[in-house]
Structure formats: C-alpha cells, structure tokens
Amino acid sequence: MGTATPVEVFVPFRKGLPPLRKYWSTLWKRRSFIAEYSRTQLHEQHFDSVFGQIWLILNPLLLSGVYFVLIVIIGGHSDKMRYGHLTACLFLFYLMANTLSGGVKSVTSGQRLILNTAFPRLMLPISASVVAFFRFLPTIFIFLILRTILGLPIGWNMLWSIPIVLIAILFSSGVAILISCINVYFRDIANFLPYFTRMLLYLSPILWETSAIKPQLRKVELVNPLFPLLDSWSRAVVHAQAPHLTSMLISLAWAVLVFTFGTYFFLVREREFAVRV
Amino acid sequence: MSNSLHKPGEIAVSVQHLGLTYTTTIDKRPTLKARLKTMGRGTKQTRVVRALDDVMLDVAYGSVLGVVGANGAGKSTLMRVISGILPPSQGRVEVYGKVSTLLALGVGFSPSLSGRANVYLGGLAAGMSSQEIENHFEEIADFAELGDAIDAPMRTYSSGMYARLAFSVAVTVRPDILIVDEALSTGDARFKEKSLEKIKELRSDARALILVSHALGTVRDICNEVAWLHKGKLIQRGKPDEVVDAYASFLQVGKSAAINEDV
Numbered sequence A: 001m002g003t004a005t006p007v008e009v010f011v012p013f014r015k016g017l018p019p020l021r022k023y024w025s026t027l028w029k030r031r032s033f034i035a036e037y038s039r040t041q042l043h044e045q046h047f048d049s050v051f052g053q054i055w056l057i058l059n060p061l062l063l064s065g066v067y068f069v070l071i072v073i074i075g076g077h078s079d080k081m082r083y084g085h086l087t088a089c090l091f092l093f094y095l096m097a098n099t100l101s102g103g104v105k106s107v108t109s110g111q112r113l114i115l116n117t118a119f120p121r122l123m124l125p126i127s128a129s130v131v132a133f134f135r136f137l138p139t140i141f142i143f144l145i146l147r148t149i150l151g152l153p154i155g156w157n158m159l160w161s162i163p164i165v166l167i168a169i170l171f172s173s174g175v176a177i178l179i180s181c182i183n184v185y186f187r188d189i190a191n192f193l194p195y196f197t198r199m200l201l202y203l204s205p206i207l208w209e210t211s212a213i214k215p216q217l218r219k220v221e222l223v224n225p226l227f228p229l230l231d232s233w234s235r236a237v238v239h240a241q242a243p244h245l246t247s248m249l250i251s252l253a254w255a256v257l258v259f260t261f262g263t264y265f266f267l268v269r270e271r272e273f274a275v276r277v
Numbered sequence B: 001m002s003n004s005l006h007k008p009g010e011i012a013v014s015v016q017h018l019g020l021t022y023t024t025t026i027d028k029r030p031t032l033k034a035r036l037k038t039m040g041r042g043t044k045q046t047r048v049v050r051a052l053d054d055v056m057l058d059v060a061y062g063s064v065l066g067v068v069g070a071n072g073a074g075k076s077t078l079m080r081v082i083s084g085i086l087p088p089s090q091g092r093v094e095v096y097g098k099v100s101t102l103l104a105l106g107v108g109f110s111p112s113l114s115g116r117a118n119v120y121l122g123g124l125a126a127g128m129s130s131q132e133i134e135n136h137f138e139e140i141a142d143f144a145e146l147g148d149a150i151d152a153p154m155r156t157y158s159s160g161m162y163a164r165l166a167f168s169v170a171v172t173v174r175p176d177i178l179i180v181d182e183a184l185s186t187g188d189a190r191f192k193e194k195s196l197e198k199i200k201e202l203r204s205d206a207r208a209l210i211l212v213s214h215a216l217g218t219v220r221d222i223c224n225e226v227a228w229l230h231k232g233k234l235i236q237r238g239k240p241d242e243v244v245d246a247y248a249s250f251l252q253v254g255k256s257a258a259i260n261e262d263v
Helices: A020-029 A031-044 A050-073 A080-103 A111-116 A123-150 A156-185 A189-203 A215-223 A226-237 A245-270 B032-041 B075-082 B115-125 B130-144 B147-151 B159-172 B189-204 B216-222 B240-251
Strands: A008-010 B011-025 B046-060 B064-068 B090-095 B177-181 B208-212 B225-230 B233-238
Touching: A020 A031, A031 A123, A031 B115, A050 A080, A050 A123, A080 A123, A080 A156, A080 A189, A080 A226, A111 B115, A123 A156, A156 A189, A156 A226, A156 A245, A189 A226, A215 A226, A226 A245, B011 B075, B011 B208, B046 B075, B046 B090, B046 B208, B064 B075, B064 B216, B064 B240, B075 B090, B075 B177, B075 B208, B115 B130, B115 B147, B115 B159, B130 B159, B159 B177, B159 B189, B177 B189, B189 B208, B189 B216, B208 B216, B216 B240, B225 B240, B233 B240
Parallel strands: B046 B233, B064 B208, B064 B225, B177 B208
Antiparallel strands: A008 B090, B011 B046, B011 B090, B225 B233
C-alpha cells in the first residue's frame, strides 16, 4: 500500500449536499444513459410505430377540438384566432403536464437501479423531461399546418417561441425534479397530480385569453407561473407579436427559481433514496 | 483484455471507522394520508436504523474477502457504501480501483424491457460507454446462457435467469474490485460451479473480490479472509476457518449440511 492514491473516497456529506462539481460532471458523462433511457421509454409508448405517432398527434388535436366545443357552448366568442390560441397553448401546456406526470414516479420506479448502482439520481427525472419533449415535437408541426390553414399572421416575432419553450422546459423539469423527490416520501402525490394539473389548466390563459379576464381575477397572474409564459407564447405563435418583456422576465425568474429550489431539495434528499424507495 | 494493473497484495478497499445511520419509514408505502393519520395520533412514523457501527476492513488485490453474518447484519449496506450507493454517516471509505457497481440485481430495473435493453441501461447508468457494453455484450449473453430469452422482457425471467444475467454482467465487465452479494443462490448447480470457476479465475488475475454469502462451505473454500458482521458491528475478522467456525457455533447450527451448500 502506501504510494497508491485512492480512485474514490467516500466520506460523509457536508451540509447534506454531495460534492457538486463532481456531481455535475458525472451527470454530464452519463448523458448517454439519459438518451438511451428516454429512447426505450418512447419505444415502450410505441413512439416509433406509425400508429403510436398518429395517436400522439391525434390526442392533442381531439383535446383542442373538445375544448373548442366547450367554449362555444358556454358562450364565449369563437373565431379562428381563438382556436389557434387554444391549440397552441394546449400543446405547450401538455409539454409541461407530460413532464410532470412522467417525472413524478421516475425515482420510485427506478428503485432497482437506485438500490444497486451508484449514479446521479437526477438522471431519472431529467429523462422524463426528455421524453416529454420528444412527445411535444410532432405537435409543433401540427400547429404549423393548422395555423397555415387558419391563415394566422406570420412574422419574425414567432421566433420568440424558442426561448419560451426553453423556459417551459426549465420550469417543468424543476417541478418534476421536486415532485419526484416528494413522491419518495409521500407515494400518493402521484395520485394528486392529475387534479393539480387540471387545476393549473383552468387557471392559465388557455381556454380563455388574458384580455378576456375580469380585472378582479387578474390576481391569478401573480401566483400562476404559467400565466406570463402562456401569454407570451400565445402572442408569439398565434399573433406573431413580440411578447411583453416583463412577462418573459417573470417566467424566466419563476423557472430559474423553481429549478434551483427543486434541484437543491432533490440533492439534499438524494442520499436517502436508497433506504427509502 | 486483461487490465490487471494491480500487484497482488496492494490495497484495494480500505474501510475506516465506518458508521451509517439512516431514518426509514415503518410503513411499507409511505403516503401523505398515513402521515396525517399518525400526526393526528401523535405516533412516530419513522425510526432510526444504525446499520453500521465503527467497521474497519481492508481488502487487498489478489484476495477474496468473505463477509458473513445473520440477516440484517449490515452486509448489503456495507457493500452499498463501498460501491458508492450510500454515502457514509461517519468514517471513510477509500477505493483504489473500479468497482463493479452492478450488485446482485442492478440489471432488470425495468421489467417490461428486454434483458438486452436492461444490460445496456444498467451499464450506462454505472458509467460505461455504449461501446464498452457493445464489446462485452456477446460475452455477457454467452456466459448467462439465456439464448433467445435475452430479447424477451425481463418480467418473463425466472429468478435463476435473473441471477445468471446479473452475475454475467458483474464479472464480464472485468472490474478491479468485484462485489458478489448472494447473487448465486438462485442459480442451478451447474451455473454455481461455473460461477465459482469464474471467481477463482478473477482472484488469480489479481483482482479484489468481496463475497457476501450464507454458504459457509464456499466461503471456507475460496476466501482468504473472512469478516463476520453482526447488527452493524464487526465481530471478528481473520482466517476463514476460525471466523466461520466461530460464526457457525454462534448460529448453533454446527457443520450441518444445510449451510455448506449454497454459494
């Protein structure tokens, strides 16, 4: 012995956090796992078969159709702008909702792997957001076709959609990381999740437009992080207008805040996963 | 591709004053509902487990350390700390080489996927490149003798097939330090023999092995040193015969046939 230096040293964590620099570099090195895991999950959802993809496209289209009928029945005004807004916002909303529903059980269902392999656990919820993103991609093309049929305005401002999607991914990954961790301690969180996302759907400017809301209800804007995000999204992709800068900044701040908090919460709890799952 | 960079006798794993405590739930499935209920009653829902207490161990290259102990002695926990799955609460663990982090059931975390997909995912999670796995895959599949079943979903596997695949992965990737945690107890006699051969081969190849087993016959046969854990404490460490005898008389089972059979 003597001269050799250890390859790995395991000592108690300081402040409950694993050594961060090493954690991130390990996470980056294992990105091929994230890619492969996401691929197999998509494969399981028959993403690579024709029918699977048709279903992936049909599902949001039918959904937007159903909600459009609902709006017409309850007597809101309805025109092609409205339909465009509804569809675009539903698609982005489902990117986020799918991240959450895929992410919530990502840690608890990775039980075997967690018990027997040393790896950054953050890989599991991140894989869930990758899957949700790949399911989102075909809906972009659907919307592009749809907006051409509806004859919605076209302009460079539509490019704002790219940062908006990135913010949406950051935000929803943050929430997914947080709830995947909470689900280890309270397994019924996964059961509450559908009600939570449904609530979020109705409290966000999807079925209604921001301009149509009563002034008293504008307070929702302050507590719902999706509010400024979806408003910006609708402006950019439906109206081809530049979003308000404040809306963009507020959404970005929410996303950074939630992602940082979620990740911190996850990392502090991570060492316990092997004895809790 | 033999990569034995280590000389026999060089230190492989050094465990110093290792302690591990954790809190766990009493409920099998913790829920918010259960938590609210127990909060109302004022009962505790968690308990603190002291799984390891001031354990000192070291393993040299070219040797096999056997770990014995009753159920709940902390054997598996110790293996998880050495492979970096559980960070210690006290003390220090130094590892001088690549550990096979795939313990007994590392593969097969997703039962709906095929054995092949699970081997890939398990390997990638453990930090191997897909090229490395590709290179080893044939060998893994051959050694496990699963035939066409390698492409069947793992939920269709018997526990023996499961264990065979797990063992093949662990030994085929040629780790510097191999941990075998009761992985062979479900294999059939022929596979057990084959596994023992493999373990001996790795030992002579100057790798370090840690064998957790209830099969005292095997432990006596292939280990150079044996450690006996009981309720998280290291009771005795030394020559296989001495420690195994002490442990066996502690268990009051003597040298009956039942404990000599399994690996």
